[in-house]
Amino acid sequence: MRMQLPAFLADHRRLRRVLSSSSSSSPTTVAALTRLHALLVVSSSQNLFPSLAAAYARVGALDAAESTLAASPSSRSCIPAWNALLAARSRAGSPGAALRVFRALPSSARPDSTTFTLALTACARLGDLDAAEAVRVRAFAAGYGRDVFVCSALLHVYSRCGAMGDAIRVFDGMPRKDHVAWSTMVAGFVSAGRPVEALGMYSRMREHGVAEDEVVMVGVIQACTLTGNTRMGASVHGRFLRHGMRMDVVIATSLVDMYAKNGHFDVARQVFRMMPYRNAVSWNALISGFAQNGHADEALDLFREMSTSGLQPDSGALVSALLACADVGFLKLGKSIHGFILRRLEFQCILGTAVLDMYSKCGSLESARKLFNKLSSRDLVLWNAMIACCGTHGCGHDALALFQELNETGIKPDHATFASLLSALSHSGLVEEGKFWFDRMITEFGIEPTEKHCVCVVDLLARSGLVEEANEMLASMHTEPTIPIWVALLSGCLNNKKLELGETIAKKILESQPEDIGVLALVSNLYAAAKKWDKVREIRKLMKDSGSKKVPGYSLIEVHGTRHAFVMEDQSHPQHQEILKMISKLSFEMRKMGYVPRTEFVYHDLDEDVKEQLLSYHSERLAIAFGLLNTSPGTRLVIIKNLRVCGDCHDAIKYISKIVDREIVVRDAKRFHHFKDGACSCGDYW
């Protein structure tokens, strides 16, 4: 017996119209589509399946859409339905699934510009260059090699995958370049870290008479951020205001980021406060601007403000807050952020690395190591952070062991890995190993030494007294050494009393007219060590003329969760008298044990007893005395110093650790020193 079917099923044209008008906002529901689906099956109306599948895709029933399409009689008319499914998979944030849909296309189907464009966008999101190549070959074979949408999508894949050479090739070959193609190139150069070329693209775009829009302006602002060209960024900002262009949240955020990253904090705050709507990313741009520029307290204040404004801090904000904690050694807050993450968020790699780095910089090598051991998925950045952590804490052998362990995982080390490794070996005085791995880095791993690597190797050699060898190495190099490299060599000369070579280097440094006050101070210290007081006066004048002041040395210590800062000769601390008493008590004990003040570290032409007194009031000693007065016996003290610890303080703290029987950890501008029982972990490779 034949089934009675509703009459409307016979009117396929009308049905197609109804199905194509459905969307996620229309009253058509998945249930209605499912009922219709059943009727179509019974009435053998499979030729309507593509329309039904597209309707399923539009209302978000993607699995139903996919299976309906798979059961469709394949024909050219299926393509809009396949496209709808691809677009829906892409929108749902599953580019992998979208690409699977593309691959599942029946051979009889003829993909069009939309299909290829959607497939390429999925490849871009996946960062899969090989998959993109397969799509490209099919698209070009199908005659879409000059299609503006397909080509723009291809540009996007290439720039997302760092293949800017390919992007340029495709872009140059495009017969028609619209504003999307131009802005894709601008953004591509920015993300490749080539902001100058990004700005070049932008000016070529304007020369071609292509109208600029908000999207391309974001790329331009980012390029200005990277080049530090805030003048140009500000003129873009001005044009926005003058022309009444729509200042959306993305544009405003990139402006906040540009101003904050380049130290224009007031303008950054102002733009931020004027935003009619802010989201987590806008907050993060401002917070990270402060955190990355040594304004930890402002960053942490903003982080708290964000939390109380009703916005839940996301991983970006937490990362910046952790960075700020690390900067000033705020362990208590750092620990509580770690706890918050464990309770509330997924512990992904970036956050893990930020927490690890925070523990490392706050002096807790053990916590950093424990965390590293616990994290199961480790990317290269995490490995590099752990290697750097061992290095700064003076554990060169551990750093080397980690590096070898990394090589066994198959992850390829990069320039940063070697920078951390070489610095670790240098700090631990592992000269032979350092020379060996520097050589292998170039020959086996094919990594060109950067300035950073050269500084490490020169430092490694110079620190061990091999200043002549370091000098010869520099002479054999193809390029002229930069100031930081000369500085590494000069510090080696100063520390090893190779004053003659030191003076030659000092001359070379002065020839390049350094403005950095720290560099001038080092040069002046060398001349002071050589007792060339005329030269010292000359350099002091240069320092004065350069307009900036020498950064004053300060030390931070966290006691019972509160941070205290100490500056040399600062008498404003409420416990100042007690601190002085503690220092003189310690000095008395130290002398009994054989301590002799190393007054050569006072680079002023003063009487010996004045020099001795100056040494004993260095900020790290004030902080230690304060820590001893306010913590119970046996408590470990962690001091964060902004400059390097001087050789005399290094000696003194060894004695102090013995006298008070405490572990004292000092982080200076370069590394950590763990003092315990009269010795330092750095084995006096200070």
Next chain:
DNA sequence: TTAGGGTTAG
């Protein structure tokens, strides 16, 4: 009926 935009770890 499809392509391009902001922050965050070593």
